Amino acid sequence: MSRSRFEDERRPLHSHAGRGPIAWGILLAIPLLTAACTESPAPREVATTVVFKHGKLFGDTTAFEGLLGQFEREHPGVRVRSESLPAASDAQHQFYAISLSARSAEFDVLALDVIWVAEFARAGWLRDLSALLPAAERAQFFSGPIEAVTWEGKPYALPWFMDAGVLYYRKDLLDKHGFVPPKTWPELARIAQAVRDKESGMHGFVWQGKQYEGLVCNALEYLWSNGGGAVDSDTIALNTAANREALAFVRSLLTSGVTPxxxxxxTEEPAREVFGRGAAVFLRNWPYAWQLFEQEGSAVRGKVGVSVLPHFPGQRSAATLGGWQLGVSKFSKHPQAAEQLVKFLTSSGAQRVLALAYGYNPPRHALYQDGELLAVQPHLRTLETVYAHARxxxxxxxxxxxxxxxxxxxxxxxxxxxxPGEALASAQREARQRLP
Amino acid sequence: MRRDSAAFLAPAGVVLALVALLPMLLVVWLSLEQRSPLLGAARFIGFDNYLRLFGDVRFWNAFGNTVYFTAVSVALEILLGLAIALLLRHAFRGRALMYSVVLLPWAIPTVVSARLWEWMYNADYGVLNYLLGTSINWLGSPAWALNAAILMDVWKATPFVALLLLAGLQTIPRELYQAAAIDGASPWTMFRRITVPLLAPLILVVLIFRTIDAFRVFDAIYVLTGGGPANSTETLSIYAYKLLFQTLEFGYGSALAVSVLSCVGLLTIVYVRLLRRSGK
Known part of the structure; x- marks a missing residue:
C-alpha cells in the first residue's frame, strides 16, 4: 500500500509544522489568484488544456516534466498542467471525493490509490476506459492491478505503477548459520528463532503491526497465503477456519518472541529502521526499502536478500498490492485528450522512464525483461515473481x-x-452491519 | 451609553455568528441527514443517525475511553498543579528559573511534544524503558496505550494548572495565615480552612478549562497511536475524525460531533452551577 510511501519522512514536502501560516496565506491568496485567472485570457493558439491531479510523487520533477513535454509535442494543440495535492493519502481521497461529488471540471486526469477505484467508479465519477484496454493490451499488465481497476467487468483506470509486500532477509546471517530463505511461515519462525538465539541483540521478524492501513495489508497476506481472505465471491467471509488459523499464527509470532x-x-518506516540498523533477521516491507538498504552508509549494505513472502504449508504465497492508477474524470471537458494522456503515461515507454528516474515499478511484464532496467535494478527479477502473486x-x-x-x-x-475467532466474528458482524 | 456599547460589540458579534454559530448550526443540520459524497444526494433522515449512534459499540468504546482519559488526566493535573503552585508560592533561590522550566511543556505545540513522547515511549530504544529498566510496550499494548497518552497530557497541562492556581494563591491575604498561626493552627488546618475554600472558585475555573480540553483530545492521541491498538485509544474526537475525513460519512460524523458538543455543554453547565454556588 503506497499510503505511507508518500507520507514518510524521506519526502517531507508538506511539513506539518507551520501549517497555520500557510493556510492563512492560501486563504488570503485565493481572491488574488481567482482575480488573476479571470483577467488573463488563455493563450489563443492552445485549444485544450488537460489538468492532471496527483499526490506529490516526485522529488526532482525533471524526468516527469520531460514526459509531459514529449506528450505535448506528440499531441499538438494539447497542453498538460500538472497539479499536485498534499502528500497525505487521506487528504487526496477527501479532495477527490468532495470535488467530484460537486461535479467539478477543474481536473481531467487523476492519480488513484489502488483502493479507491471501485469506490469512485460506483459513484459514477470515472470514465469507462475499456477503449484503452483491449484484450491484447490488458494481457500486457500483471493480473493484480487489472483486477484492482476493474469494477463490474469494466476498467475505470489504468495501472501506472505498482507495489507489493516482499520479504527482506539477512543473507549473511542465514548463510552463517546454514539456512536458506524460508518458503513457509513456520520455517520463517524457526529460522528467526534459531538465528536470534545465536546472535545477541537481534529481533527475529519485524513487520507493520500498528492499527492502520498497513496492518490490513500485512494481515491479508497471511490470510491469503493460507487459502483464506476477506471476501469470497462478493460476500464478506472473514470468520473461516483458514483465517482463524492464519491469525493464530500471527499472534504466535509475538507470544513466541519471533516478533517483538x-x-x-x-509502520513502514520504523520497521525499516529496525532492520536497516541490522537489528532484525527478517522484515516485511514494500520494495522501496531495497534502495535504502543498498545505499552508501547503510549498516546492512550487501547483506540483504529479497524474496517472495512465505506461505502456509500446502498453500501459495500472496502479496498485498499497492500502487497508483490513472483515471479520467467523468466531468472532464476534454475526455479525448485526457484519455490520450492516460494512454501515454501508462505506456511502456513512459513507465520505463519513471522506473529509471524514480524507481517506481511498472505494472507491465515486458519491462521486467528490459536489459537496461535490470542492469540498474537487478532486484526487479525477484519483484517480477512477487508481482505475479500480488493481490x-x-x-x-x-x-x-x-x-x-x-x-x-x-x-x-x-x-x-x-x-482470532472473536476478532474475525466481530469483524464479520460489523462489516455486515456497517457496509450498505 | 448602552447603545454605544452595542455598536462597539456588534462587529465582534457578527464575526462570532459567522465563524462559530453558523457552522455549528450547519453541523446540527448535517447530523439529521444521510450525507456522504459517495452516496450521491443527501437525504433528510431525522434522528436516525443518533439512534444508530446509541447502538454503535465503537461509539460507546470511544465514549468510555474519553471519559477515562478526561477523569484521570484532569484529576492528576489539578493535584499536581496545586502541589507545584504551593511550592512556587514560597520565595526561594532560582524561583524565576523554576517558573520558566515549569512552563516549558505548556509552551511546546502538542503535535511536537507528542512526537517527543512517541520517541521516549519507543519500546525498543526509548529513554523511558531505559531509565526504568523495563521493557514496557507503552504505545503498542491496549493495557498501556491510553495511560501513556494520559501521562503525556498530564506532563503538558500541569504547568497551565499550576500557573493559574499560583496566581490564585497570591491573592490570598497573608494576614489570614498570620492570624491562624497565632491561634495555633497547624499547616494542614490552614491549608484546609483557608487555602482550599479561597482557592475553590479558581479551581473550578481550571476544572472547566481542563475538562473541556481533555474531553476533546485529538492531536496528542492522533500522533501517538492513531486510536490503536485495538481501538483502545480511540476517543470521540478520533472517531469523529475517521468518520468525517476518512470514510466521509458527513451525516453520521456530524451526529457524533454534536454529541461531543452536547457532552461538553452539559459539563460546562454543571460546573457553572457549582461555581455560582461556591460564590455564594
Missing amino acids: EFVTTL PRPVTPHYVRLSQILQAEFSAAVTGVKT
Whole structure:
C-alpha cells in the first residue's frame, strides 16, 4: 500500500509544522489568484488544456516534466498542467471525493490509490476506459492491478505503477548459520528463532503491526497465503477456519518472541529502521526499502536478500498490492485528450522512464525483461515473481469503511485482546452491519 | 451609553455568528441527514443517525475511553498543579528559573511534544524503558496505550494548572495565615480552612478549562497511536475524525460531533452551577 510511501519522512514536502501560516496565506491568496485567472485570457493558439491531479510523487520533477513535454509535442494543440495535492493519502481521497461529488471540471486526469477505484467508479465519477484496454493490451499488465481497476467487468483506470509486500532477509546471517530463505511461515519462525538465539541483540521478524492501513495489508497476506481472505465471491467471509488459523499464527509470532511485542507500534518506516540498523533477521516491507538498504552508509549494505513472502504449508504465497492508477474524470471537458494522456503515461515507454528516474515499478511484464532496467535494478527479477502473486485488497466501493473495521479487529487479534475467532466474528458482524 | 456599547460589540458579534454559530448550526443540520459524497444526494433522515449512534459499540468504546482519559488526566493535573503552585508560592533561590522550566511543556505545540513522547515511549530504544529498566510496550499494548497518552497530557497541562492556581494563591491575604498561626493552627488546618475554600472558585475555573480540553483530545492521541491498538485509544474526537475525513460519512460524523458538543455543554453547565454556588 503506497499510503505511507508518500507520507514518510524521506519526502517531507508538506511539513506539518507551520501549517497555520500557510493556510492563512492560501486563504488570503485565493481572491488574488481567482482575480488573476479571470483577467488573463488563455493563450489563443492552445485549444485544450488537460489538468492532471496527483499526490506529490516526485522529488526532482525533471524526468516527469520531460514526459509531459514529449506528450505535448506528440499531441499538438494539447497542453498538460500538472497539479499536485498534499502528500497525505487521506487528504487526496477527501479532495477527490468532495470535488467530484460537486461535479467539478477543474481536473481531467487523476492519480488513484489502488483502493479507491471501485469506490469512485460506483459513484459514477470515472470514465469507462475499456477503449484503452483491449484484450491484447490488458494481457500486457500483471493480473493484480487489472483486477484492482476493474469494477463490474469494466476498467475505470489504468495501472501506472505498482507495489507489493516482499520479504527482506539477512543473507549473511542465514548463510552463517546454514539456512536458506524460508518458503513457509513456520520455517520463517524457526529460522528467526534459531538465528536470534545465536546472535545477541537481534529481533527475529519485524513487520507493520500498528492499527492502520498497513496492518490490513500485512494481515491479508497471511490470510491469503493460507487459502483464506476477506471476501469470497462478493460476500464478506472473514470468520473461516483458514483465517482463524492464519491469525493464530500471527499472534504466535509475538507470544513466541519471533516478533517483538512492539511490532504493534510499527509502520513502514520504523520497521525499516529496525532492520536497516541490522537489528532484525527478517522484515516485511514494500520494495522501496531495497534502495535504502543498498545505499552508501547503510549498516546492512550487501547483506540483504529479497524474496517472495512465505506461505502456509500446502498453500501459495500472496502479496498485498499497492500502487497508483490513472483515471479520467467523468466531468472532464476534454475526455479525448485526457484519455490520450492516460494512454501515454501508462505506456511502456513512459513507465520505463519513471522506473529509471524514480524507481517506481511498472505494472507491465515486458519491462521486467528490459536489459537496461535490470542492469540498474537487478532486484526487479525477484519483484517480477512477487508481482505475479500480488493481490488487490477487497475491490469494493466501501473499502475505506471495511478497512477501518479490519484495522481494529486485526489489531485486537495481534495484541491478544481477542482470540482470532472473536476478532474475525466481530469483524464479520460489523462489516455486515456497517457496509450498505 | 448602552447603545454605544452595542455598536462597539456588534462587529465582534457578527464575526462570532459567522465563524462559530453558523457552522455549528450547519453541523446540527448535517447530523439529521444521510450525507456522504459517495452516496450521491443527501437525504433528510431525522434522528436516525443518533439512534444508530446509541447502538454503535465503537461509539460507546470511544465514549468510555474519553471519559477515562478526561477523569484521570484532569484529576492528576489539578493535584499536581496545586502541589507545584504551593511550592512556587514560597520565595526561594532560582524561583524565576523554576517558573520558566515549569512552563516549558505548556509552551511546546502538542503535535511536537507528542512526537517527543512517541520517541521516549519507543519500546525498543526509548529513554523511558531505559531509565526504568523495563521493557514496557507503552504505545503498542491496549493495557498501556491510553495511560501513556494520559501521562503525556498530564506532563503538558500541569504547568497551565499550576500557573493559574499560583496566581490564585497570591491573592490570598497573608494576614489570614498570620492570624491562624497565632491561634495555633497547624499547616494542614490552614491549608484546609483557608487555602482550599479561597482557592475553590479558581479551581473550578481550571476544572472547566481542563475538562473541556481533555474531553476533546485529538492531536496528542492522533500522533501517538492513531486510536490503536485495538481501538483502545480511540476517543470521540478520533472517531469523529475517521468518520468525517476518512470514510466521509458527513451525516453520521456530524451526529457524533454534536454529541461531543452536547457532552461538553452539559459539563460546562454543571460546573457553572457549582461555581455560582461556591460564590455564594
